[in-house]
Amino acid sequence: MNDRLFGKILTVDDTPSNNEILEARLVSEGYEVICATSGAEALEIVDVDPPDLILLDVMMPELDGYEVCRRIRKQQGLQHVPVIFITASELLKENVIEGLDAGGNDYICRPFDHAELFSRIQANLRVKALNDELEKTKEELLRYVSRSTRTLVEGLASGETTRASRVAEVTVLFSDMRGFTELSESLSPDEAFARLNLNLGKQIEIVEKYDGIIDKLRGDEVMVVFEGENMVDSALQCAREIVAVLSSYAEQQEGKWAGVGIGINTGEVFWGDLGTMSFKDHTVIGNTVNVAARLCGLAHQFQILLTESTRVSIQDPKLRYRSIGAKLVKGFERPIEIFELIL
Numbered sequence: 001m002n003d004r005l006f007g008k009i010l011t012v013d014d015t016p017s018n019n020e021i022l023e024a025r026l027v028s029e030g031y032e033v034i035c036a037t038s039g040a041e042a043l044e045i046v047d048v049d050p051p052d053l054i055l056l057d058v059m060m061p062e063l064d065g066y067e068v069c070r071r072i073r074k075q076q077g078l079q080h081v082p083v084i085f086i087t088a089s090e091l092l093k094e095n096v097i098e099g100l101d102a103g104g105n106d107y108i109c110r111p112f113d114h115a116e117l118f119s120r121i122q123a124n125l126r127v128k129a130l131n132d133e134l135e136k137t138k139e140e141l142l143r144y145v146s147r148s149t150r151t152l153v154e155g156l157a158s159g160e161t162t163r164a165s166r167v168a169e170v171t172v173l174f175s176d177m178r179g180f181t182e183l184s185e186s187l188s189p190d191e192a193f194a195r196l197n198l199n200l201g202k203q204i205e206i207v208e209k210y211d212g213i214i215d216k217l218r219g220d221e222v223m224v225v226f227e228g229e230n231m232v233d234s235a236l237q238c239a240r241e242i243v244a245v246l247s248s249y250a251e252q253q254e255g256k257w258a259g260v261g262i263g264i265n266t267g268e269v270f271w272g273d274l275g276t277m278s279f280k281d282h283t284v285i286g287n288t289v290n291v292a293a294r295l296c297g298l299a300h301q302f303q304i305l306l307t308e309s310t311r312v313s314i315q316d317p318k319l320r321y322r323s324i325g326a327k328l329v330k331g332f333e334r335p336i337e338i339f340e341l342i343l
Contacts, residue, residue, distance in 0.1 A: 005125040007052030007257035008032040012042040012068065013086070014060045022055060025114055031121075037065025038072035046072055051126055058087040058099070066102040073103035080131040086107060097177050155258060165272035171231040171264060171310060172211065173239060174296035175203060177220035178259040198267055202249070203242050203260075215283055221296075225269075233314040235264050236341055239304045240319075243343060247302050261303055263295025266310040287331055294329050295338065304327060304341040311339050 009031050010120055011022045019035040026033045027042035027325040034051060039060055046054070054072070058065040069083050084106040085099045099107060105127070106120050123271060184192040200217060207214055207224050211234060226235045239262045246260055267288035274283055297306040320342040326335035 001290075002175045004030075005122060005129060006127055007057060007178075008034065008040065008049075009078075009121070010034045010045060010051040011038060012036045012039065012060075012065070013057040014038060015057075017139065018057070029118060036068065039065070039068040041119060042068055043071055046078060046081070050078060052128060053082045053084070055084050055086055056104075058085050058095075066104075068097055069099070069102040069104050077112050080128055082106070082128050084120060084124060086110060086112075121214050139144030151198045167272070168227060168265070168271050168284070170254055170269050170284060170288070170328070171226040171266045171272075171286070171313075172233050172237040172269070172292040173224040173226065174263045174293045175224070175239070175242060175260045176262075176296050176299075178261055178301040180220045198249075199246065202245050206238055206241045206245065209241075210234045212238055223289075223293075227334075230315065232266055232310055232316055233316045233319060234302065235310075235315070236304070236306070236314065236319050240341060240343060241266060243302045245302060259301035261296055261301060263292045263297070263299055264306040265289075265292035265295060265305070265311050266313055267291075290331050291329060294331070298327065298329075300343075304343070306339050306341060309340070 009026055011019050011033060012035075013019045013022075013027070014037055016035075016037055019037065023033045023035055034045055034049070036045055039130045042054070042056070043052075043063075052106075054070060056065045061066075064087055069085075072078050072081070072083065082105045084102065085104050086108055087095065088110040092151040096107060105124055108117055109118060144258045177196070179194065180199075185193075187195070188343060199220070200222065200276065203222055204214060207222070210226070210228050211228075214222065215225050224235070224238070226232075226238075228234075242260065265288050267286070269284040269286040269288050272282070274285075291307060295307065304325075306321065314321075321339045322342060323340050324340050327338050328335045329338075
């Protein structure tokens with residue numbers, strides 16, 4: 001079986017004839033080739049049209065190959081593009097060390113055997129293909145992981161002193177679809193799934209716009225955490241936009257499936273890991289979360305309810321509200337005053 005890999009190769013050499021020879025050989029082997037005659041030109045090319053592999057001359061005026069490689073490695077998305085240094089001088093140990101320290105992957109000396117060059121190209125393209133596959137797998141897995149968990153894992157992996165467990169002041173938003181259980185009884189499983197996915201997809205887009213952290217997607221319910229100086233305003237603006245978008249869908253499609261009730265509460269939570277070594281969820285727990293969930297349960301379709309602790313932290317005068325009176329909420333011995341965001 002032929003497992004040969006092809007791709008786009010950038011050759012960088014300040015001697016045009018060297019580029020021309022390499023280009024002719026590479027094209028004859030089936031590669032797409034781009035040529036640059038200076039380090040500066042090479043950097044412009046990789047910025048606009050990143051190659052799959054770079055053949056980089058070491059000795060060039062102004063920017064030598066090592067400096068070009070260092071700058072390439074600093075660019076987002078180019079960390080795994082293989083760089084093979086080409087040198088006309090004797091390959092010394094200190095040259096190899098400098099090249100590897102600059103981010104290079106391999107070396108070859110002129111005059112080189114073309115069979116050896118193609119073997120090195122293939123070996124490095126295989127490594128890149130594995131890295132690309134790993135990145136795709138990582139991106140797909142991240143779709144199933146909350147942002148808080150992702151941030152924690154990335155921080156720990158990079159050696160940052162991110163605390164896995166902490167007490168934090170946050171605003172918690174719960175959104176729950178109204179009447180979906182009854183509606184789904186009249187739909188086929190695929191129809192119910194499609195409507196649920198459309199509803200949740202619209203909400204997720206808005207949550208990300210307001211920098212909310214989606215902590216849970218549980219059935220037709222969404223739990224979102226907001227943190228920071230403007231967390232209350234962000235949560236309320238997010239909730240208001242969710243209602244505006246979904247109510248518009250309900251009017252257009254006569255879809256009861258679009259209706260949501262939203263509850264918002266602000267206070268202290270414990271943010272930490274739940275689970276075992278094989279499966280962990282980085283989440284928030286505490287009475288603040290419980291109260292937000294219960295307000296969500298009290299909210300009617302397209303109604304946004306909030307607590308006193310949330311109301312007192314509102315900064316934007318455009319976020320108006322009214323009291324709907326005291327309600328007995330599970331977890332409190334006495335009724336608490338609840339407010340409704342005016343849409």
